[in-house]
Amino acid sequence: MKYIPTIGIECHVQLATKTKLFSEVDNDARGKEPNSCVSPVDYALPGMLPRLNGEAIKFAIRAGKAMNCKINPKSRFDRKHYFYPDSPKGYQITQFYSPIIGAGFVELPSGTKIRIEHAHLEGDAGKLTHFDTYSLVDLNRVDTPLIEIVSMPDIHSAKDAHDYCKELWRLMIFAGVSYGDLYNGNMRFDVNTSLAPEGSTELGTRTEVKNLNSFRSVERAVEYEIARQTKLLDSGGKVKQETRGWNDATGKTTAQRSKEEAKDYRYMPEPDLPPINLSQDFIESESEKLPLMPSDYRKKYKGSIKEDTLEILLDYPNLVRTLEEIDAKNLTTIANLFTSVLLAEEKSAEYLESLPSGQELNELVEMNSKKELSSTATKEVFLRLFDPQMKNRGVRNIAKELGLIQENDLAALEKIVDIVLAKPETKKAQEDFKNGEEKVIGFLVGQAMKESKGKANPSAVQEILRKKLLH
Amino acid sequence: MKIANQKVTAERLVRDALEKAKHFADYNIFTFLNEEAALKKAREIDSRIKKGEKVGRLAGVPYALKDNFLSPEGETTASAHILGGFNSPITATAVAKLEAEDAIMIGRTNLDAFAHGSSTENSYYGPTLNAHDKKRVAGGSSGGSAVAVALDIVEFATGTDTGGSIRQPASFNGVYGLKPTYGCISRYGVVAMASSTDCIGFFAKTPEDMDLLMSITSGQDTKDMTTLPDYYNNDSGEPTNPSKRHSRIGIIKDFDNDSVAPEIREALKSKIELLKSKGHEIVELEMPALKYALAAYYIIVPAEVASNLSRYDGVRYGFRSEISSHLDELYDHTRSEGFMPENKRRIMIGNFVLSSGFYDAYFLKAAKARTLIIQEYEKAFSKCDFLLTPVSPSPAFKLGEKVNDPVAMYLEDVMSVSLNLAGVPGLAIPAGETKSGLPIGLQLVGPRRSDKTLIEFSRELI
Numbered sequence: 001m002k003y004i005p006t007i008g009i010e011c012h013v014q015l016a017t018k019t020k021l022f023s024e025v026d027n028d029a030r031g032k033e034p035n036s037c038v039s040p041v042d043y044a045l046p047g048m049l050p051r052l053n054g055e056a057i058k059f060a061i062r063a064g065k066a067m068n069c070k071i072n073p074k075s076r077f078d079r080k081h082y083f084y085p086d087s088p089k090g091y092q093i094t095q096f097y098s099p100i101i102g103a104g105f106v107e108l109p110s111g112t113k114i115r116i117e118h119a120h121l122e123g124d125a126g127k128l129t130h131f132d133t134y135s136l137v138d139l140n141r142v143d144t145p146l147i148e149i150v151s152m153p154d155i156h157s158a159k160d161a162h163d164y165c166k167e168l169w170r171l172m173i174f175a176g177v178s179y180g181d182l183y184n185g186n187m188r189f190d191v192n193t194s195l196a197p198e199g200s201t202e203l204g205t206r207t208e209v210k211n212l213n214s215f216r217s218v219e220r221a222v223e224y225e226i227a228r229q230t231k232l233l234d235s236g237g238k239v240k241q242e243t244r245g246w247n248d249a250t251g252k253t254t255a256q257r258s259k260e261e262a263k264d265y266r267y268m269p270e271p272d273l274p275p276i277n278l279s280q281d282f283i284e285s286e287s288e289k290l291p292l293m294p295s296d297y298r299k300k301y302k303g304s305i306k307e308d309t310l311e312i313l314l315d316y317p318n319l320v321r322t323l324e325e326i327d328a329k330n331l332t333t334i335a336n337l338f339t340s341v342l343l344a345e346e347k348s349a350e351y352l353e354s355l356p357s358g359q360e361l362n363e364l365v366e367m368n369s370k371k372e373l374s375s376t377a378t379k380e381v382f383l384r385l386f387d388p389q390m391k392n393r394g395v396r397n398i399a400k401e402l403g404l405i406q407e408n409d410l411a412a413l414e415k416i417v418d419i420v421l422a423k424p425e426t427k428k429a430q431e432d433f434k435n436g437e438e439k440v441i442g443f444l445v446g447q448a449m450k451e452s453k454g455k456a457n458p459s460a461v462q463e464i465l466r467k468k469l470l471h
Numbered sequence: 472m473k474i475a476n477q478k479v480t481a482e483r484l485v486r487d488a489l490e491k492a493k494h495f496a497d498y499n500i501f502t503f504l505n506e507e508a509a510l511k512k513a514r515e516i517d518s519r520i521k522k523g524e525k526v527g528r529l530a531g532v533p534y535a536l537k538d539n540f541l542s543p544e545g546e547t548t549a550s551a552h553i554l555g556g557f558n559s560p561i562t563a564t565a566v567a568k569l570e571a572e573d574a575i576m577i578g579r580t581n582l583d584a585f586a587h588g589s590s591t592e593n594s595y596y597g598p599t600l601n602a603h604d605k606k607r608v609a610g611g612s613s614g615g616s617a618v619a620v621a622l623d624i625v626e627f628a629t630g631t632d633t634g635g636s637i638r639q640p641a642s643f644n645g646v647y648g649l650k651p652t653y654g655c656i657s658r659y660g661v662v663a664m665a666s667s668t669d670c671i672g673f674f675a676k677t678p679e680d681m682d683l684l685m686s687i688t689s690g691q692d693t694k695d696m697t698t699l700p701d702y703y704n705n706d707s708g709e710p711t712n713p714s715k716r717h718s719r720i721g722i723i724k725d726f727d728n729d730s731v732a733p734e735i736r737e738a739l740k741s742k743i744e745l746l747k748s749k750g751h752e753i754v755e756l757e758m759p760a761l762k763y764a765l766a767a768y769y770i771i772v773p774a775e776v777a778s779n780l781s782r783y784d785g786v787r788y789g790f791r792s793e794i795s796s797h798l799d800e801l802y803d804h805t806r807s808e809g810f811m812p813e814n815k816r817r818i819m820i821g822n823f824v825l826s827s828g829f830y831d832a833y834f835l836k837a838a839k840a841r842t843l844i845i846q847e848y849e850k851a852f853s854k855c856d857f858l859l860t861p862v863s864p865s866p867a868f869k870l871g872e873k874v875n876d877p878v879a880m881y882l883e884d885v886m887s888v889s890l891n892l893a894g895v896p897g898l899a900i901p902a903g904e905t906k907s908g909l910p911i912g913l914q915l916v917g918p919r920r921s922d923k924t925l926i927e928f929s930r931e932l933i
Binding site: 040043044045046047048049050051052079081083085088089090091135137264265266267268269271272273274 | 539540541547549554557559560561563658659660661662663665666667693694695696697774775777778780781782784786787788798802822825826827830834838
């Protein structure tokens with residue numbers, strides 16, 4: 001039978017606030033000692049009370065706006081209870097009943113719209129490392145602010161699931177609310193997949209694959225679940241509602257917890273935090289801080305930058321933002337330099353730390369169009385512009401220092417050609433060319449380039465040679 | 472209260488207090504005596520006085536600290552085994568404010584473990600005895616603090632009131648006990664019982680002392696988002712007018728019935744007559760919504776209790792059972808051995824009312840009843856300035872009398888819990904004795920933020 005898959009995704013995004021959601025401790029624990037970014041509040045000493053971080057509220061508003069969501073002027077926190085050493089309080093502070101971010105949608109590059117049900121603010125849990133006979137607890141991550149984004153079941157293919165997750169990631173990094181470092185778990189995805197026979201109005205029983213941390217694993221897990229459930233249903237079996245884990249090495253999902261074993265979290269309003277009341281003015285002033293989003297750039301560069309080139313660039317907000325300073329006539333060239341030269345570099349991540357200005361890039365393209373720089377030289381100078389030591393040196397100066405500016409002065413070039421033609425070792429080639437052997441022109445041009453120490457414009461040299469030899 | 476000066480040294484005051492504390496050791500008031508540090512601090516204050524330097528408003532005044540306030544002096548145990556050995560690196564905001572005025576903590580006082588109880592019999596360290604009759608309970612949960620003030624060991628003591636835990640022991644021992652407006656004093660650094668009803672307050676011997684303590688400790692704290700801006704020292708107009716000579720005093724008819732001991736009803740009547748004679752108006756009120764208070768309280772509070780006690784898991788601090796071989800056992804054994812039976816009862820009730828499928832039927836309904844109670848008080852205070860009611864249905868009962876009857880114990884709170892649900896302040900005032908010499912207490916109740924006028928008006932009842 002043919003089945004239609006229906007997929008809904010919950011995504012956890014760690015917010016890059018300076019301090020934690022409920023304490024004044026450093027929120028950036030990257031590269032720090034375990035349990036070094038922990039306050040008595042995070043550690044849940046007796047008598048400690050949460051203090052809400054205003055920056056997290058601002059970030060949530062921006063994240064919500066990035067997903068075209070309504071921001072709820074009134075929201076509040078709830079406690080979600082469970083016992084595990086990663087949760088020092090014995091509960092997670094989350095927004096179960098009244099989330100801050102309401103309904104909205106995310107538009108995929110293909111134009112498909114995925115509706116957002118809501119998104120809420122909550123504190124992250126700590127991290128456990130298990131050994132043979134003991135486990136170690138690191139509470140650095142406790143109460144790092146998270147927003148959990150809950151989609152509607154609007155996704156119907158593994159590819160759209162991939163594209164949705166990737167687009168969410170782009171929205172968060174463009175909005176500047178998350179580092180978006182997937183390797184370090186800044187974004188994690190829980191994927192619900194169900195199958196229904198084609199034409200059916202009811203959804204099938206769903207499974208949830210938890211804690212995926214790459215777009216590729218989302219896509220593969222969905223593909224696997226579709227295949228597994230199809231096989232199960234075709235053979236007359238039933239899908240069991242359960243939580244499944246993903247094994248990246250085997251490419252398979254395995255059952256973890258059934259619906260019956262689901263925990264009762266005993267949700268309760270958080271009495272230590274007053275409700276959040278946001279004025280319309282505040283919501284608007286925060287919303288205005290939202291910069292251009294990927295969909296804005298798609299509209300802006302439609303027709304001037306090729307779609308697949310732009311899609312690559314949309315993974316790098318500062319590259320796309322640099323394009324805004326590029327003159328229209330230079331856009332294609334710069335976009336191509338970004339994708340085929342810069343991003344092809346092994347050290348491209350380092351280069352992205354120190355971008356040249358749009359003005360410098362414009363100047364570079366101008367020099368290329370004026371034939372002052374060959375295409376090879378253009379690429380070389382282009383890469384030099386990302387070197388922090390070359391900052392403010394000036395494009396022309398860099399090109400000069402590297403000896404890459406081409407000689408375009410006809411009189412000077414003619415002189416060079418005359419010297420080449422006067423050399424005895426070129427006599428045979430001159431004769432051959434005159435006798436119709438077209439390809440020896442390359443040899444003569446090469447001699448001229450050598451004579452000019454590489455500075456001559458080769459096409460201009462060729463033109464002069466032709467004129468002189470065939471006249 | 473006696474404050475250290477050129478003639479009376481802080482060291483003298485502290486030595487006297489410590490001596491009395493030891494003299495009354497059989498009352499089981501203190502879980503920790505702060506001898507060394509208290510004397511050291513006293514000498515330091517004395518040297519400042521000698522040099523003519525500035526000292527605080529509570530210079531050298533010995534006080535007792537309920538053992539659920541965090542401070543680095545002594546273990547903070549909340550009289551619970553599970554917090555045994557816990558040395559706090561933190562000082563509670565209220566304690567820090569008292570210490571900044573040079574008050575001297577001479578000891579930590581006994582309470583029902585985690586403040587769960589109305590008799591201090593639920594303490595891991597055994598019950599505290601009533602200041603007036605050693606066969607009777609001190610009341611609770613702040614029993615140790617009430618008796619420390621009643622026996623004149625200290626000038627004042629801190630308490631916490633979640634459903635009557637200051638007012639009831641104050642009335643059982645014949646001292647003043649204030650539960651301020653919710654959010655008046657920071658809860659930061661105080662072991663939580665139920666976050667939405669917990670209030671920090673005091674036991675004192677006079678309204679003047681109470682006023683001083685309030686003006687020192689009230690005010691907004693960035694570490695407690697539920698605190699109110701410091702209205703106590705700033706705003707005056709709201710909502711009663713202290714300059715008004717004659718006030719309207721409400722009497723709740725619903726509380727005047729046979730379940731209240733005759734001698735308490737008589738005490739109330741005589742105070743009513745006293746107020747009338749001073750020209751105040753008495754208003755009889757019906758407050759039918761208050762009959763839901765106890766039921767709502769024993770749903771909302773256990774829910775918050777169960778939640779707030781989740782952090783005591785033996786993983787990070789306090790007591791950890793040694794007989795566990797894996798994580799679930801560590802939780803099971805630590806919590807089974809570490810909590811008192813009353814703690815466990817409230818955890819179970821709390822988890823039950825929050826369970827999926829029961830939340831709407833219990834917790835949500837109780838929350839709605841709470842709203843009705845808040846509105847009932849608002850209505851009452853549109854008709855009167857203060858309410859005068861008994862604190863509890865009976866004077867101090869005998870040790871062991873209600874230990875095995877939790878419902879009878881919960882009924883002790885029937886007239887006190889509605890204030891906590893509504894967030895309004897209540898001051899327990901001594902109002903005479905029974906024939907057998909047991910103190911009787913009445914409570915004066917005011918609208919939110921009326922703490923200052925409430926304390927001022929209590930002088931009318933002397």
